[in-house]
Amino acid sequence: EQIITVAIDGPAAAGKSTVAKMIANQLGFIYVDTGAMYRALTYQSLQEGVDPKNEERVLTILMNSIIELKQTENGQRVFVNNKDVSEEIRYPDVTSQVSFVAQHPSIRKEMVSRQQKLANNRSVVMDGRDIGTHVLPDAEVKIFLVASVEERAKRRHEENIKKGIPSDIQSLKKEISDRDQIDSNREVSPLIKAKDAIEVDTTSLSITEVKDQILQEISKYN
Numbered sequence: 001e002q003i004i005t006v007a008i009d010g011p012a013a014a015g016k017s018t019v020a021k022m023i024a025n026q027l028g029f030i031y032v033d034t035g036a037m038y039r040a041l042t043y044q045s046l047q048e049g050v051d052p053k054n055e056e057r058v059l060t061i062l063m064n065s066i067i068e069l070k071q072t073e074n075g076q077r078v079f080v081n082n083k084d085v086s087e088e089i090r091y092p093d094v095t096s097q098v099s100f101v102a103q104h105p106s107i108r109k110e111m112v113s114r115q116q117k118l119a120n121n122r123s124v125v126m127d128g129r130d131i132g133t134h135v136l137p138d139a140e141v142k143i144f145l146v147a148s149v150e151e152r153a154k155r156r157h158e159e160n161i162k163k164g165i166p167s168d169i170q171s172l173k174k175e176i177s178d179r180d181q182i183d184s185n186r187e188v189s190p191l192i193k194a195k196d197a198i199e200v201d202t203t204s205l206s207i208t209e210v211k212d213q214i215l216q217e218i219s220k221y222n
Protein backbone atom coordinates (compact mmCIF):
# COMPACT_ATOMS: atom_id res chain seq x y z
CA GLU A 1 0.00 0.00 0.00
CA GLN A 2 1.12 3.49 -0.79
CA ILE A 3 2.38 5.62 2.07
CA ILE A 4 1.46 9.29 2.13
CA THR A 5 2.76 11.78 4.65
CA VAL A 6 1.13 15.12 5.29
CA ALA A 7 2.90 17.94 7.16
CA ILE A 8 0.81 20.77 8.59
CA ASP A 9 2.69 23.69 10.08
CA GLY A 10 1.83 27.22 11.08
CA PRO A 11 1.62 29.66 13.98
CA ALA A 12 -0.27 29.06 17.22
CA ALA A 13 -4.01 28.47 17.12
CA ALA A 14 -4.28 28.52 13.33
CA GLY A 15 -6.54 25.46 13.37
CA LYS A 16 -3.83 22.92 12.54
CA SER A 17 -4.87 20.18 14.96
CA THR A 18 -8.58 20.51 14.16
CA VAL A 19 -8.12 19.92 10.44
CA ALA A 20 -5.25 17.45 10.88
CA LYS A 21 -7.46 15.26 13.08
CA MET A 22 -10.37 15.40 10.64
CA ILE A 23 -8.16 14.50 7.70
CA ALA A 24 -6.48 11.64 9.53
CA ASN A 25 -9.89 10.26 10.57
CA GLN A 26 -11.31 10.51 7.10
CA LEU A 27 -8.33 8.85 5.41
CA GLY A 28 -7.48 6.35 8.14
CA PHE A 29 -4.04 7.88 8.65
CA ILE A 30 -2.25 8.19 12.00
CA TYR A 31 -2.45 11.67 13.53
CA VAL A 32 0.60 12.97 15.39
CA ASP A 33 0.23 16.16 17.43
CA THR A 34 3.87 17.17 17.94
CA GLY A 35 2.92 20.25 19.98
CA ALA A 36 1.38 17.88 22.54
CA MET A 37 4.79 16.22 22.95
CA TYR A 38 6.50 19.55 23.75
CA ARG A 39 3.60 20.41 26.05
CA ALA A 40 3.85 17.07 27.87
CA LEU A 41 7.55 17.63 28.48
CA THR A 42 6.84 21.17 29.74
CA TYR A 43 4.17 19.81 32.07
CA GLN A 44 6.53 17.19 33.46
CA SER A 45 9.33 19.75 33.93
CA LEU A 46 7.07 22.11 35.87
CA GLN A 47 5.78 19.15 37.87
CA GLU A 48 9.35 18.30 38.87
CA GLY A 49 10.17 21.92 39.68
CA VAL A 50 12.56 22.30 36.76
CA ASP A 51 12.99 25.66 35.04
CA PRO A 52 11.93 25.27 31.36
CA LYS A 53 14.92 27.40 30.38
CA ASN A 54 17.37 24.92 31.91
CA GLU A 55 18.24 22.81 28.86
CA GLU A 56 20.29 20.18 30.66
CA ARG A 57 17.70 19.46 33.33
CA VAL A 58 14.81 19.44 30.86
CA LEU A 59 16.75 17.02 28.66
CA THR A 60 17.25 14.70 31.62
CA ILE A 61 13.51 14.69 32.16
CA LEU A 62 12.86 13.99 28.48
CA MET A 63 15.29 11.06 28.43
CA ASN A 64 13.57 9.61 31.50
CA SER A 65 10.00 10.14 30.33
CA ILE A 66 7.71 8.05 28.21
CA ILE A 67 5.52 10.42 26.22
CA GLU A 68 2.70 8.70 24.38
CA LEU A 69 -0.13 9.78 22.10
CA LYS A 70 -2.75 7.08 22.48
CA GLN A 71 -5.96 6.50 20.61
CA THR A 72 -8.71 5.82 23.17
CA GLU A 73 -12.52 5.80 23.08
CA ASN A 74 -12.30 9.46 24.19
CA GLY A 75 -10.20 10.34 21.16
CA GLN A 76 -6.46 10.89 21.15
CA ARG A 77 -5.04 11.31 24.65
CA VAL A 78 -1.59 12.36 25.82
CA PHE A 79 0.27 10.37 28.48
CA VAL A 80 3.48 11.07 30.39
CA ASN A 81 4.80 8.06 32.27
CA ASN A 82 1.37 6.45 32.00
CA LYS A 83 -0.47 9.44 33.44
CA ASP A 84 -3.16 11.03 31.29
CA VAL A 85 -2.23 14.73 31.05
CA SER A 86 -4.42 15.66 28.06
CA GLU A 87 -6.19 18.44 29.96
CA GLU A 88 -3.25 19.68 32.01
CA ILE A 89 -1.03 20.32 28.98
CA ARG A 90 -3.52 22.93 27.71
CA TYR A 91 -3.45 24.96 30.95
CA PRO A 92 -2.01 28.50 30.83
CA ASP A 93 1.09 27.63 32.93
CA VAL A 94 2.17 25.05 30.34
CA THR A 95 1.14 27.17 27.35
CA SER A 96 3.13 30.18 28.57
CA GLN A 97 6.31 28.09 29.11
CA VAL A 98 6.28 25.55 26.26
CA SER A 99 8.13 27.75 23.77
CA PHE A 100 11.08 27.98 26.17
CA VAL A 101 11.30 24.20 26.35
CA ALA A 102 10.99 23.96 22.56
CA GLN A 103 13.87 26.31 21.85
CA HIS A 104 16.60 24.00 23.20
CA PRO A 105 18.57 22.28 20.41
CA SER A 106 19.06 18.99 22.30
CA ILE A 107 15.36 18.78 23.11
CA ARG A 108 14.40 19.34 19.48
CA LYS A 109 16.88 16.75 18.26
CA GLU A 110 15.37 14.07 20.48
CA MET A 111 11.78 15.11 19.73
CA VAL A 112 12.38 15.09 15.97
CA SER A 113 13.86 11.62 16.20
CA ARG A 114 10.86 10.33 18.20
CA GLN A 115 8.47 11.95 15.73
CA GLN A 116 10.24 10.42 12.75
CA LYS A 117 9.93 7.00 14.36
CA LEU A 118 6.19 7.53 14.82
CA ALA A 119 5.87 8.30 11.13
CA ASN A 120 8.10 5.51 9.96
CA ASN A 121 6.51 3.43 7.23
CA ARG A 122 2.96 4.61 7.72
CA SER A 123 0.62 7.21 6.34
CA VAL A 124 0.50 10.11 8.78
CA VAL A 125 -0.81 13.59 9.23
CA MET A 126 1.55 15.44 11.53
CA ASP A 127 1.14 18.99 12.77
CA GLY A 128 3.62 21.35 14.40
CA ARG A 129 6.09 24.07 13.53
CA ASP A 130 8.98 22.26 11.83
CA ILE A 131 7.32 19.24 10.25
CA GLY A 132 7.73 20.29 6.61
CA THR A 133 11.19 21.75 7.21
CA HIS A 134 12.81 19.16 9.54
CA VAL A 135 10.71 16.25 10.74
CA LEU A 136 9.28 15.13 7.39
CA PRO A 137 11.24 17.05 4.77
CA ASP A 138 10.09 14.55 2.11
CA ALA A 139 6.39 14.74 2.97
CA GLU A 140 4.19 14.43 -0.12
CA VAL A 141 1.91 17.22 1.05
CA LYS A 142 3.08 20.25 3.02
CA ILE A 143 0.62 22.83 4.24
CA PHE A 144 1.35 26.10 6.02
CA LEU A 145 -1.78 27.38 7.77
CA VAL A 146 -1.99 31.04 8.70
CA ALA A 147 -4.68 33.39 10.00
CA SER A 148 -4.70 36.84 11.55
CA VAL A 149 -3.95 37.05 15.29
CA GLU A 150 -7.41 38.57 15.85
CA GLU A 151 -9.12 35.65 14.15
CA ARG A 152 -7.01 33.05 15.94
CA ALA A 153 -7.68 34.62 19.34
CA LYS A 154 -11.39 34.83 18.56
CA ARG A 155 -11.56 31.15 17.59
CA ARG A 156 -9.65 30.04 20.67
CA HIS A 157 -11.92 32.24 22.80
CA GLU A 158 -15.07 30.65 21.38
CA GLU A 159 -13.58 27.20 21.87
CA ASN A 160 -12.81 28.02 25.53
CA ILE A 161 -16.30 29.37 26.17
CA LYS A 162 -17.80 26.22 24.68
CA LYS A 163 -15.64 24.07 26.96
CA GLY A 164 -16.49 26.20 29.99
CA ILE A 165 -12.90 27.42 30.37
CA PRO A 166 -12.47 31.02 31.63
CA SER A 167 -11.28 33.10 28.69
CA ASP A 168 -10.26 36.62 27.80
CA ILE A 169 -9.62 37.72 24.20
CA GLN A 170 -6.93 40.28 25.03
CA SER A 171 -4.81 37.82 27.00
CA LEU A 172 -5.29 35.17 24.31
CA LYS A 173 -4.03 37.61 21.71
CA LYS A 174 -0.97 38.34 23.79
CA GLU A 175 -0.28 34.68 24.56
CA ILE A 176 -0.58 33.74 20.87
CA SER A 177 1.67 36.51 19.59
CA ASP A 178 4.25 36.01 22.36
CA ARG A 179 4.48 32.33 21.46
CA ASP A 180 4.73 33.05 17.71
CA GLN A 181 7.47 35.54 18.45
CA ILE A 182 9.61 33.02 20.36
CA ASP A 183 8.85 30.17 17.94
CA SER A 184 9.73 32.25 14.86
CA ASN A 185 12.94 33.68 16.29
CA ARG A 186 14.62 30.70 17.93
CA GLU A 187 17.92 29.58 16.46
CA VAL A 188 17.09 25.94 15.82
CA SER A 189 14.33 25.06 13.34
CA PRO A 190 12.23 28.18 13.82
CA LEU A 191 8.64 28.38 12.68
CA ILE A 192 8.92 29.04 8.95
CA LYS A 193 7.09 27.96 5.83
CA ALA A 194 8.93 25.22 3.93
CA LYS A 195 9.84 26.29 0.40
CA ASP A 196 7.58 23.63 -1.08
CA ALA A 197 4.66 24.15 1.32
CA ILE A 198 1.30 25.46 0.21
CA GLU A 199 0.23 28.45 2.27
CA VAL A 200 -3.45 28.55 3.19
CA ASP A 201 -4.83 31.67 4.85
CA THR A 202 -7.77 30.45 6.90
CA THR A 203 -8.86 33.87 8.22
CA SER A 204 -12.05 33.86 6.18
CA LEU A 205 -12.41 30.12 5.52
CA SER A 206 -14.51 27.57 7.36
CA ILE A 207 -12.95 24.41 8.80
CA THR A 208 -14.64 22.40 6.05
CA GLU A 209 -13.20 24.63 3.34
CA VAL A 210 -9.70 24.28 4.77
CA LYS A 211 -10.09 20.53 5.15
CA ASP A 212 -11.38 20.11 1.59
CA GLN A 213 -8.52 22.16 0.19
CA ILE A 214 -5.99 19.91 1.91
CA LEU A 215 -7.83 16.72 0.90
CA GLN A 216 -7.72 17.99 -2.66
CA GLU A 217 -3.92 18.22 -2.45
CA ILE A 218 -3.65 14.76 -0.91
CA SER A 219 -5.85 13.24 -3.62
CA LYS A 220 -3.18 14.07 -6.18
CA TYR A 221 -1.08 11.32 -4.60
CA ASN A 222 -3.77 8.70 -4.09
Ligand code: C5P
Pocket residue numbers: 012013034035036038039098099100102127128129130131179183
Ligand atom coordinates in the same frame (compact mmCIF):
# COMPACT_ATOMS: atom_id res chain seq x y z
O1 C5P B 1 0.91 23.12 18.49
P1 C5P B 1 0.94 23.70 19.88
O2 C5P B 1 0.44 25.10 19.93
O3 C5P B 1 0.28 22.81 20.88
O4 C5P B 1 2.49 23.73 20.26
C1 C5P B 1 2.93 24.20 21.49
C2 C5P B 1 4.36 24.73 21.35
O5 C5P B 1 5.26 23.65 21.12
C3 C5P B 1 4.61 25.73 20.24
O6 C5P B 1 4.27 27.05 20.59
C4 C5P B 1 6.11 25.55 20.01
O7 C5P B 1 6.87 26.28 20.95
C5 C5P B 1 6.33 24.08 20.28
N1 C5P B 1 6.36 23.26 19.08
C6 C5P B 1 7.53 23.22 18.35
N2 C5P B 1 7.65 22.38 17.29
C7 C5P B 1 6.63 21.58 16.92
C8 C5P B 1 5.41 21.64 17.62
C9 C5P B 1 5.30 22.50 18.70
O8 C5P B 1 8.47 23.94 18.67
N3 C5P B 1 6.78 20.75 15.89
